[in-house]
Amino acid sequence: MPTNRKPLRRLGFLTIGLFDGTDPGPGHERTLRMVxxxxxxxxxxxxxxxxxxxxxISSPIAVLAAASQRTSRINLGTAVTPLGWENPLRLAEDLATVDVLSGGRLDAGFSVGPPGHLDHVKHALYPDTADHEDFGYGRARRLVDLVRGARASDFRGVEGFEVFSDRVQPHSPGLGSRLWYGGGSLRSARWAGENGLNLLSSSVVKAEQPGPHDFAEIQLALIREFRAHHPDGDAARVSQGLVVIPTDSASPQQRAKYEAYAQERLPRTAEPQGPGRLLFAPDIVGTSAEIAERLHAHAAFREVTEVAFALPFVFDEDDYTQILTDIATRLGPALGWRPAS
Known part of the structure; x- marks a missing residue:
C-alpha cells in the first residue's frame, strides 16, 4: 500500500435525503438525525x-438551517445546488443567513447548466424568460460576487425609518472562502480554479477524450487542471466524492444487499453514458481495510486530503448508521484521519 500521500484531513458524507411523497416529514427528520x-x-x-x-431534498438551505440548530461543530454543505433553478441574489441571501445561523459552518456547493427537463418545467420556472436566461458561468459569477460582498444595488441609505444596504445582507465574510464548484469537466475545473473556488469532484466525470477510459486518471486530470489555474496552486482545496460501503460491522443480510446494489450499478461504469459522455466510478464495497487499499491505489484519491463519501440512495436508516459508524471508526483511521473532538 503506498505511503507517500498525506493523511486524510477532513472526512465527510453526502446524502440525498429521500422521503415518502405521501408523508415527507419522517424522511426529512431522518436526514437531520443522520447529520x-x-x-x-x-x-x-x-x-x-x-x-x-x-x-x-429540494431545499437543502432550509434543511441545513434546521441542522444548524441541532449541531454545534460539523460543517454543513450543499453538493450541489444547480444554479439554473436559482436567482443568484436570493440564493446569496439564503446562504449567508444559514452561515450566520450556523456560526460560520456552511459549505456552499453549486454548479451551472440549464435545469433538468427544462422544456417540461420552464412554464412554471421561467414562463416569460426561459429563452433569455443565462445558465452558464455568468450566473455562477453573479452568485460568487454577491456572496463576497459585491454591490447588489445602486442605492443605499435611509428612507423614513428603514435603512437600506447596497450589498446582500446579512454579509458573512468567511462564506466567500467556503464556496465549492461541482465540476466534472476540464473546462469546469479550470473555471473553478480561475475564480478562486474550492472543487467538489464526485463519482461522475466527463470522458472528453477517446477511450480507453480510466475514471481515476480522468479525475486526476481534473484536479490538476483546477490547481494549475487556482491562486493557491497545489494547496487549493479539493473534496473527492466516491460511493464507499464498508461492511466491517454489517450483518450478512446487509452485506448481501450492499453487494447486490453495487453489482446492479456496475455496468454503467464500463463506458461513458449518454450524450454528455458521463463516466461513473464503481461503488467500493468491502471491509475498511479492503476499501483503504483500493483508495490508496486510486490515482485521484492520492491527490486529495478531503473526501465526502456518498451514501447509496435507497438504504434503510439502520444501514446508514452502520455505514457511517464504520467509516468514522474504521475506514477513516485506516486513511490517516482522526475524528474531530
Whole structure:
C-alpha cells in the first residue's frame, strides 16, 4: 500500500435525503438525525444533495438551517445546488443567513447548466424568460460576487425609518472562502480554479477524450487542471466524492444487499453514458481495510486530503448508521484521519 500521500484531513458524507411523497416529514427528520449522528461520530462535513421535483431534498438551505440548530461543530454543505433553478441574489441571501445561523459552518456547493427537463418545467420556472436566461458561468459569477460582498444595488441609505444596504445582507465574510464548484469537466475545473473556488469532484466525470477510459486518471486530470489555474496552486482545496460501503460491522443480510446494489450499478461504469459522455466510478464495497487499499491505489484519491463519501440512495436508516459508524471508526483511521473532538 503506498505511503507517500498525506493523511486524510477532513472526512465527510453526502446524502440525498429521500422521503415518502405521501408523508415527507419522517424522511426529512431522518436526514437531520443522520447529520446529528455524523457530528457525534466526529465527521468534519455533512453534505446534502439537491433534487427538484423528486422525492429527495429540494431545499437543502432550509434543511441545513434546521441542522444548524441541532449541531454545534460539523460543517454543513450543499453538493450541489444547480444554479439554473436559482436567482443568484436570493440564493446569496439564503446562504449567508444559514452561515450566520450556523456560526460560520456552511459549505456552499453549486454548479451551472440549464435545469433538468427544462422544456417540461420552464412554464412554471421561467414562463416569460426561459429563452433569455443565462445558465452558464455568468450566473455562477453573479452568485460568487454577491456572496463576497459585491454591490447588489445602486442605492443605499435611509428612507423614513428603514435603512437600506447596497450589498446582500446579512454579509458573512468567511462564506466567500467556503464556496465549492461541482465540476466534472476540464473546462469546469479550470473555471473553478480561475475564480478562486474550492472543487467538489464526485463519482461522475466527463470522458472528453477517446477511450480507453480510466475514471481515476480522468479525475486526476481534473484536479490538476483546477490547481494549475487556482491562486493557491497545489494547496487549493479539493473534496473527492466516491460511493464507499464498508461492511466491517454489517450483518450478512446487509452485506448481501450492499453487494447486490453495487453489482446492479456496475455496468454503467464500463463506458461513458449518454450524450454528455458521463463516466461513473464503481461503488467500493468491502471491509475498511479492503476499501483503504483500493483508495490508496486510486490515482485521484492520492491527490486529495478531503473526501465526502456518498451514501447509496435507497438504504434503510439502520444501514446508514452502520455505514457511517464504520467509516468514522474504521475506514477513516485506516486513511490517516482522526475524528474531530
Amino acid at each position: 446529528e449522528l455524523g457530528e457525534r461520530l466526529g465527521f468534519d462535513n455533512a453534505w446534502v444533495r439537491h433534487r427538484h421535483l423528486q422525492y429527495g
